[in-house]
Amino acid sequence: MPLTTFTARCTGHRQIAHDVFEFTLAKPEGFSFQAGQFVMFQVPLVDKSSDVQNRAFSIASAPSEPELLFVAKIKQGGRAGRWISELLKEEDDVTFQGPLGNFTLAESGESKLLFLATCSGIAPLRSQIVEALQQGDSRPMDLIFCVRGEEDLFWTKELEAIAQAHPNVHVHVSLSRPSAGWKGLSGHVQDVALEVIADLPERSIYVCGAPEMVKSVRAKAQEEWNILKERVHSEDYV
Ligand SMILES: Cc1cc2nc3c(=O)[nH]c(=O)nc-3n(C[C@H](O)[C@H](O)[C@H](O)COP(=O)(O)OP(=O)(O)OC[C@H]3O[C@@H](n4cnc5c(N)ncnc54)[C@H](O)[C@@H]3O)c2cc1C
Structure with missing residues (x-):
């Protein structure tokens, strides 16, 4: 068409x-x-x-x-x-x-979600999370949002407000190159996922951002986190 x-x-x-x-x-x-x-x-x-x-x-x-x-x-x-x-x-x-595009939430069969984004890769994930919540979705949803340094952070207050308003949502902001004064999480999304998500093998993953990051998440999900490839959905910002 x-x-x-x-x-x-x-x-x-x-x-x-x-x-x-x-x-x-x-x-x-x-x-x-x-x-x-x-x-x-x-x-x-x-x-x-x-x-x-x-x-x-x-x-x-x-x-x-x-x-x-x-x-x-x-x-x-x-x-x-x-x-x-x-x-x-x-x-x-x-x-x-x-x-x-077809980077949309699966219609069925997924009970716990994990969203992983670097920088502007947050865009489709914000859309998916806000829409799911609007429709009353109460599944556990964790978002790991990683940028390089403090000067690259954006939308964190809004994302944290969404988490505050919805007990099933948790937001984890991480910097890959934090300054000495940063008190939050540090590291790439793959490392933060291991650190903060206790039930990784039960998650379905939605990942968006730089192609190298997406490729690395796909590989880790299948080889180390025991997540079936059908439950890893991705969009590369080439
Ligand atoms: C499905 C999909 C969704 C996307 N969604 C988003 C989104 O929501 N947000 C987002 O930020 N991006 C998104 N992207 C990426 C986006 O489409 C562009 O690829 C990106 O913004 C770069 O485009 P550009 O035209 O600025 O760079 P291009 O002109 O395509 O240049 C590519 C590269 O060459 C370099 N370059 C080009 N010309 C010069 C020059 N004269 N001097 C120096 N360097 C130069 C640029 O720095 C750049 O790194 C998405 C990509 C895809 C495939």
């Missing part, structure tokens, strides 16, 4: 951490999606607006929320990075195709 192209108005745009921006779009008429899916933005070159290419971005908001939320880790010099950090602003119209 051909993909539908949508135009949406940017309703908010701000830098939320070192090299991380979030932006919101008004949901265009007729657009619907499942938690965990992504869209393809038509991204112009900053210096030549007629030169357009597609870039994938996961929808971070849940289908039940009023707007579409996105979070972007800026890769210096990259097309989307420059578009989002230098050009995009409130009131702009943006064009995208979608929804795409």
Whole structure:
């Protein structure tokens, strides 16, 4: 089936951490999606607006929320990075195709969930968790969210507020390169999972972020944590 192209108005745009921006779009008429899916933005070159290419971005908001939320880790010099950090602003119209992808929560057969994200890989996991809770999902859900240093942290207050409001949800924030003063968890998501999740073999995993991290989690899940490959769901941000 051909993909539908949508135009949406940017309703908010701000830098939320070192090299991380979030932006919101008004949901265009007729657009619907499942938690965990992504869209393809038509991204112009900053210096030549007629030169357009597609870039994938996961929808971070849940289908039940009023707007579409996105979070972007800026890769210096990259097309989307420059578009989002230098050009995009409130009131702009943006064009995208979608929804795409099947990184969605399994419909049945999973009793305990573990979400693993690095940096902007949190986007589809936020959507999945918020939507599941909105639908009354009471399964145990742990989210391990890892960024490099304190200056890279974002959304932690909101995620902790979600955990506060839902006893089945636990959020573990970790830094891979903390400063000497950091009092929280440190290490990569794979190591933190071993440290904080007592029942790893019982979990179904949803992992999103850098391809090397996703590959490492998939390997550990099968070879060391005894988790069937069918219960490891992933999205690589290539
Ligand atoms: C399904 C999916 C969902 C995704 N969702 C998200 C998301 O929600 N959030 C998110 O942040 N990312 C997401 N990504 C990644 C995103 O699509 C882009 O790949 C990423 O933002 C980089 O795109 P870019 O256009 O900025 O870089 P590109 O232009 O594609 O460049 C690629 C690399 O080359 C380097 N480069 C390019 N040109 C130059 C230059 N002139 N000088 C120096 N370096 C240069 C860039 O730094 C970058 O590292 C997703 C990817 C996939 C596949």
